[in-house]
Amino acid sequence: MKISVKNLEPTKVELTITVDNDELKPYIDDARTEIAKQVNLPGFRKGHVPGKLVEQRFGFGAIAGEAVQNAVPEFYNQAIQDKDLRPMDQPKLDVTSTPDSETSETPLEFTAEVEVRPQFDLPDLSSLVIEIPAAEVTDDDVNNRLETLRKSYATLVSVDRPAKADDFTNIDLEATIDGDVVDSQEGVSYQLGSGTMLDGMDEALEGLSAGEDTTFEGTLEAGEHEGEKAQIKVTLNSVKEEQLPELNDEFATEASEYDTLEEFKEQLRKDSAEVAEARQATEARDAFLGKLEDDLDIPVPSGLKERTADQNLRSMVADPSKATDEQKKEAEEQAEKQLRDQILLDALTESLDVKVSQNDVINFLASVAQQYGMDPNQFISSVVRNGQLQGAAAEVARSKGLLAAMRAVTFQHDGEDVDLSKFLGEEEEQVEQEAAADEQASVQAAEAAAAVAAEATKEGDAADAE
Structure with a gap:
């Protein structure tokens, strides 16, 4: 097999792959055998038709076509491995020539245009020192948490005065265009300042009294x-x-397990400290990725960026054609960030030789299922059936790669090292946890596989019945 690579863009290549007929022959033979299994010819049992008769009946072109359909994806995968490329999307394949007979000198040749991960050199992580904010807890943090709790115990009381900001109102609405009523609603609840209704509603209601x-x-x-x-x-x-x-x-007793307000505040301060530490870990992650991306030139595949931006826009507005310029810009910026993060994390994961175990993937899928209130086995079965298992494994790898990379970096605040091991974990600890969970992972995997098999059996029975 001969492979030539042409760089079309910093993140797009075109491969021209030429396959010798000797390399293609096994696929020709397999195709001839498969076609023979499916045809009926007088005097021969189904599946026992000689290959030469198959070729006479259907022509070499039909056999070659079947062979090429099976061969091209495999030769493409071999080519990207040989050239050490990292595809980020499905390739655009174009077969330019195929042999027209068993003895033809015309080879199988095809091109593959694909967007790939750009190449760049990562810095020595152990030499990186990244400054991050402190995990501080202020009186305002405690008071804000306390105020949120107070609101959850609040009561609504009718008042005989004009409406003002933050009031809760009951209103009737009637919309007219050119004198015709186009919409009306009665008994609508609305809090002034919530911004959940039409622009101008707050200004219209403020100062009105009941009945006006x-x-x-x-x-x-x-x-x-x-x-x-x-x-x-x-x-x-x-x-x-x-x-x-x-x-x-009295409020502390009602809202908590504590007898005094001071005891309750102390617990809220501890809770706030945990939130501040988690926020600091998130800020450390963002600062780490931001530092690398600022220092590295990481181009983003244009086609993939366009599709990702379109997906983002569809999640923002029901009708993308009515999106504003600001929304389009936001969707595009999000896509740029998402893809740059993905490229960087994939490179880190590869450079650190991060391994993803069966247990890692199962636990990840089980946690996702729990978030959506789904049965883990059913969810895993769905992922397997839909061919999404590889994507899930990639997400797990990126998460593990990020944690491994952050463990190699020094984070500081005002020149003092910050210990983030509570959130990043220790590599030895993770190894021990994975080893301890292997047996349970095998059980879960078996259950998931059984669920997939059971579903496949049902589908096969239904197909037979038809």
């Missing part, structure tokens, strides 16, 4: 007339304000 109404112009955000200007009549039915409980020992 007003009209303002707004842009409809849903329905048949979405995006159109309309006259919005809003009638205020009632006004309620939030009354918070007193901050005292």
